[in-house]
Amino acid sequence: MDYFKQRRAYRNFKMYEASVSNGQNNLYRELLDYANDEGKLDVQFRMKNSALLSLTGLSEPGLDKARNSLVQLGLIKYARGKKNVKPPEYRIINLYSRSAGYPTSNPTTSHKSRSAGLDEVGQPVGQGGGQLVEHKELTSTDPDLTDTDSYDDDAGVTREQVFNHWTSLWDFPTGIAIPEIDEWLTEFKPEVIDFAISVAEEYQVKRPGSLRYMRAIIKGWQKRNIKTLEQAKKAATDHDKRTANESKSKRYAKPHRKEITPKWMQNGASQANSKPNSSDNQQDDMSDEAFLAFMNSQEEAK
Structure with a gap:
């Protein structure tokens, strides 16, 4: 592959095919x-994440995002590394061999570059004609670029994807939520925390209660020593079954009839000794006297 042709093809790619962010551009140029x-x-070649973080100035989530974008744009190929075993593996995809037919405002630019001898500059010659070949370990004089580090790049879900999932549901995490999420990601793999967010999403948890709901899930998993994604999924399935059975039992349970105890039994008195209150009798007598007085007045009027 010709380095300068690749550089020009990459420049045209940015101008006419796709938008490339500063982080993506820095990562691609370093690779x-x-x-x-x-x-x-x-x-293929290997390169440490820590080296790329230093060279590009990106954060770990920013590196993940930029790298995934370059893969989706068809600029690089990427294979995850193994924690403390080997760094991630990359391969630059040849851009200038494609017949893109880019427009140009200065047709003589390319000719002038060739006449200046840029294409004839001694370039590293690749192995094979664009086919993947057996990879040989690098023998770089700078071991910091290829030695393994503690950053785990073998996870199916990245930290950034966890934060993106959270943001898609409840906006960007607050200053209170971020330290807790970081703590969870220290104890659990990102894929486990991402699944917890999916559980909250399934139950349509709203933003005000999102952090409280997530705390309850994580606390339950901690008590039950759940660490892996498979264990978390089984716990969620068992919970759903248990909830469904409880709901079914309540639906088909016979209604309980509540017996009403008479007041005379509640007061501890016998029914035989239960007599009307004297005030009640007096009120009834007064009502009778008023009725008789009313009738007498009607007779006198006649």
Whole structure:
């Protein structure tokens, strides 16, 4: 692969095909330059995450996002590494061999570059014609670029994807939520925390109660020593079954008839000794006297 042709093709790609962010651009340029310096433009090569973080100025979530974007744009190929075993593996995809037919406002630019001898500059020659070949371990004089580090790049879900999932449901985490999420991600793999967010999403938990709901899930898993995604999924399934059975039992349970105890039994008195209150009798007598007085007045009027 010709380094300068690749550079020009990449520039045209940014101008006419896709938008590339600063983070994505920095990452691609560092990968391209490193591959050129090490004579690995046409083959796979390994590079530490910590080295890329230092060279690009990206954060770990930013590195994950930029790398995934470059893969989706068809600029690089990428294979995850193994924690404390081997760094991630990359391969630069040849851009200039495609017949893109980009427009140009200065047709002589390319010709002038060639006449200046840029394409004839000695370039590292790749192995093979664009085919993947057996990868040989790098022998770089800078071991910091290829030695393994503690950053786990083998997870199916990244930290950034966890935060993106949270943001898609409840906006960006608050200053209170971020430290707790970081603590959860220290204890659990990102895929487990992402599944917890999916559970909250399934139950349509709203933003005001999102953090409280997540705390309850994580606390329950901690008590039951649940660590893996498979264990978390089984716990969620068991919970759903248990909830469904409880709901079914309540639906078909016979209604309980509540017996009403007479007041005379509640007061501890016998029914035989239960007599009307004297005030009640007096009120009844007064009502009778009023009725008789009313009738007498009617007779006198006649």
